[in-house]
Amino acid sequence: MLIKSPKSYQLKDHDVTDETVYQGRRTLLKSLGFIGASGLLAHSTNAQAGLFDLFKKDPVKPFKVTHLHYKKASETPQILTPEAKVTSHNNFYEFGAQKSQPAQLAQQFKVDPWQLTISGHCNNPYQLDYDDLFTSFDLEERIYRLRCVETWSMVIPWLGFPLAKLLQKAQPNSRANYVVFETLYDPQQMPGQKNRRLGGGISYPYVEGLRIDEAMNPLTLMSVGLYGKTLPPQNGAPIRLVVPWKYGFKSIKSIVAIKFVEHQPANTWNILIPREYGFYANVNPQVDHPRWSQASERRLTTGGLLARNRIKTLMFNGYSEEVAGLYKGMNLHKYY
């Protein structure tokens, strides 16, 4: 008999629930009109603020999870990083290099209208506009650990869809060896792009890349929400990447372009400090950052940075089973 063991991110039947998962929150799907249209659907020019306004006006109405899958992960919900922490401790240098700045400076960020272009070596280049981001692919919820190179980590319930779905639709051709991602360039809206000091000295737009097999791996997620809501601007609204076995800087935010290319592309942190940040950036407790150890991490829970919750960092951030095969035979000290 063929026994298929589910991957850690896959849902078993009993994991899918039609129970209210997050009391007091309206589903973003409802806000977008997929279940029961109403006057609430009027789009605000700043859709992000619009959705949060809706939550505020009607904060206690629970929503039913019907086609939104709730994944039972190895982590129990109790150890999720609190939402308030996830949305206030950020790296989004376009809105300032300090952790608290994105939450303060990104609130007016306009995410609707939005255009995401998929192009390059493929037979079917296409574009998605704001609504398409939520409707083109089945959304699911996945609890992923995010490990930042600065040695803090969080556990976050993301909403999104596998990047592979978006890429396959474009029909990449045989020259598509890598995928490049680009963040919006809009210095009028993103003060860190205008002011070099505020923006941490980065040359914008922020760019990232993955090898095509990494991009196609089922773990790699395009996220449009967290904690049952659309993404707050500071977390990369309206759409960002989440690559859970790599250091956080690979998880590029507020993406406007995805392109299939032949050769390994440049990525922002590697351009800035190549000795410290590579292209691969796989979480690896055995390969230290030149200035500090990567053997352990501080899991951000309620206690913040001073809490005594230092834990050992796991190879590939604990996702070895799913991704170690991608790097078989590679020298991970050289390809850091």
Ligand code: MTE
């Ligand atoms: N994407 C853009 N465009 N700009 C950034 O500064 N920071 C990266 C990544 N994506 C960054 C980005 C880094 S260093 C990390 S650790 C994660 O976003 C942080 O994501 P979070 O703020 O949602 O935790």
